[in-house]
Amino acid sequence: MIPDATLCASPEIMPEAAECPDENKRQCCKREYSRTERISMSLCSAREVLRMQKMSLVGLLLFLSFVLMAVFSEELAPFDPWMRFEPYLLPGSEHLLGTNDMGNDILSELIYSTRISLFVGFAAALMATLIGTIVGLLAGYYKGMTDEILMGITDIFLMIPQIPLIIVIASFLRPSFWIVALLMGALWWTSTARVVRSRTLQVREMGFVQASRALGFSDLHIIFTDVLPNTCHVIAPKFLLSIASAMIAEASISFLGLGDPTMKSWGTMINFAFTRGGFINGYWWWYLTPGLCITLFVLCVVLMGFAWEEQERTNQRLE
Amino acid sequence: MSLTAKRASRYIIALVIIFTLNFVIPRAMPGDPLTNLLGEDVILTDSSVIELRSEMGLDRPLFEQYLDYWHGILHLDLGYSFHRHSPVAEIIFARMKWTLLLAVPSLLTGGILGTILGALAGWRSANSCQKASTAFFLAIYCTPPYFLCLLALYLFSFKLDIFPLKGFYDTGSAADIALHLFLPVLVMTLFSLSRNYMIMRGSVLQEKSSLYAAFARAKGLYDAEILFRHVFKNALLPIITLLAMDFGFILSGALFVEIVFSMNGMGNLIYDALLSRDYPVLQGSFLIITLMVVSANLLADILYSRLDPRVRWH
């Protein structure tokens, strides 16, 4: 990527160039990896990220504890979140985080809400990543007209104000978290597509892809067995960052009351607190806690995503 | 020239598609298209239903309706709100100035401060002071804007009782408006600042290791001189379009800020329309916001081609 001329200016490429003093040998140092190597490398790079960035380790721990909270809600929550106690209780020994206007235990609500919030975030991010990856792979692999058209569509999608569009569409439909997740997935794929495309443009010129093509493998086969595994490491951080933006969007849309009122998510909790007087009357435990949960979760996902991206950037420079 | 033509066609196609989407949505959604076009809770007699149906052209073929729709758009006719008994365009334009009053100053300060602070953070990424500021803006970056408002209100209005809780003004004097605007503008500024900050920081981190920065150092430039004479502009150029794309997200943020602060702008208009299912207003607002976002992108494109000599000369 960066010519070896940058030997001294760019520190990261120094060691590798130094290891192979003559020109010919350095050529063979330009590593190209098979799929298994690549996958194990991205696992390694994930491990490296963790080792190098303490912040992302904190992020991972938080992330895991939220996931555990979502999976084991029943076991962890002290009460059924729909059970009614005395309303407007301040946080205390009986109800650690107090109760809301219906007398529901806030802590239990929070724990149960983790499920929906995480589900929406993951489902949307998964779908966005899927669409983005496919669009990026096709555009980058076939280039030319396909690329022009697909990237044109991507540019157009980038210009659509996503949250207002979701608001309009969701307002016509019955409120449901599935729909919110699907809509977000259908709108959030653009940046993934761009990253995957530019990576694919690089990978398709590598020796082993050229070799597969020369051997007569079909395009689809090459895309999925040779190109895709080599783009995984740029997709993964994008996936994490998509979770983050999907969660913020979900929280925003639920705040407008477009979430399913029969289910609890962090966004709907804040919505209820806001519309049912929790905010005006200053019942801070009702609306501050779910908000902090959103921020914390998004923060840990973003931390991991950024750290990973950074790592990939240095790895790229090494290549 | 052909590049300009290609760009221009991209914007036109984007607008056509988004406007077409706006035409399709109420007709494709479940339920009666008439209800979808008028809004729910509009009580009509049977005879007026038929009358309205033909007036709105719903009995005619779709293609004719589509042409009519474009005719309306080109004449700035965004439909009629039966809830508010006035044309949608009028309602939106009356509200928009308040939204702009909130969004424009915060977008500008957020943009300028965000890029400068972000550039410094990327340049001195090992400095512990910069690390702290990155952590602070990262936390804001990860917070939904409306929750930021709730936090700010909780702190400044409930606990410290410095700023009024809501609205644009009580008495209407400039000082009063400024007092009411302070918190929302602060939150909006922080919000847009944090996004620009993170983008710019990443870009500078990448540019920092480039050879021209090393050469600038070799020429005898010192620290910040290298950053602001060489790296800053190089780091800013590739992200101008990125910042413009973020404009849509930041503008959506402004809507939520208005809702929390009960300000009479587009945000609350959309919120009320949502509660009463006033579809024409919702759709009209969506179109206007889209127009604003697309023009911001266009502006960024023009700005970019002006600032980057490599584009200018081709």
Added chain:
Amino acid sequence: MNSRRPDDAPILQIEDLSVSFSTATGQVKAAENVCFKLYKGETLALVGETGCGKSVVASSIMQLLPNNAHIQGRAIYAGRDLLSLSEKEMSRIRGSEIAIVFQNPSLALNPIMRVSEQIAEMLQVRKGYPAAQSLELAGEMLHRLGLQGDDKMRMYPFQFSGGMNQRVMIAASMILSPRIIIADEPSKGLDGALAAEVMAEMARIKNQVGASLLLITHDLNLARNISDRMAVMYCGEIMEIGESEEIFSLPRHPYTAALLRCLPERGFQPIPGPSPSMIKPPAGCKFHPRCPNISEVCRRKPKMTRVEGRGTAPAGSESEIREVKCWRY
């Protein structure tokens, strides 16, 4: 070639310079115990294969190495050790006292700044000249290097060829009349004729301003043509140093001899064996695994030894020293 008197004190003295980089795979020893002197007005060529650490030496003199580099030793310039100066003090030396010409000029120039401004900037920042005067001086310098005309002044690097950008870089390195110019592979990426032309211009201007030139190159013929003295580097160490002509006609170190045999006109024979690792270099003499004259003693580290030059120089004069790092001497 120049009028250096034997009793001149060196303008730059590198003492025991060692540089290593910590990386994920281990410590990379890019330079080890490098010593040499650069005299006023002379041209010293630092030659060696790509990746032998010669560019690292150049960058460490200028303190341009990244943070993961560990530098030991001293680089004495005007009575001060450059390696211990602060970034602020160093910025006053860079460009105005010691200038460097990078390899790959098209990447080293700021892509979105006019070339004349990139040169004039140095006058504005370091000398406080007003913009108009600086631009004028920059234009003059470009003119001397063969880039005439107002239109050239207003050009951007991407509108120039590699050779033109190289001239811009040379102009930038000379504008403040530095006492030392370091040229890091200045001929890289230029074709033969152009490289010769650029180097001739460089040598001419260097003599005009009376600066010393430290030329870093892998091109032996270029080094022979324009340098007074030559230091041969292998795997981070200087193997041999002496008058260029003398080294060419009578190489003392087996590595120098092998390197010269690689030249097309001398038989085009590659050096046998693989290049050594910079992380775990061979013990003793680093060249011994590939050396044709290997003996048991080569497993221990040889010292830099002074050998007699070929009679042309008065005996005992410091400047004509020939030194070889090999057990045979």
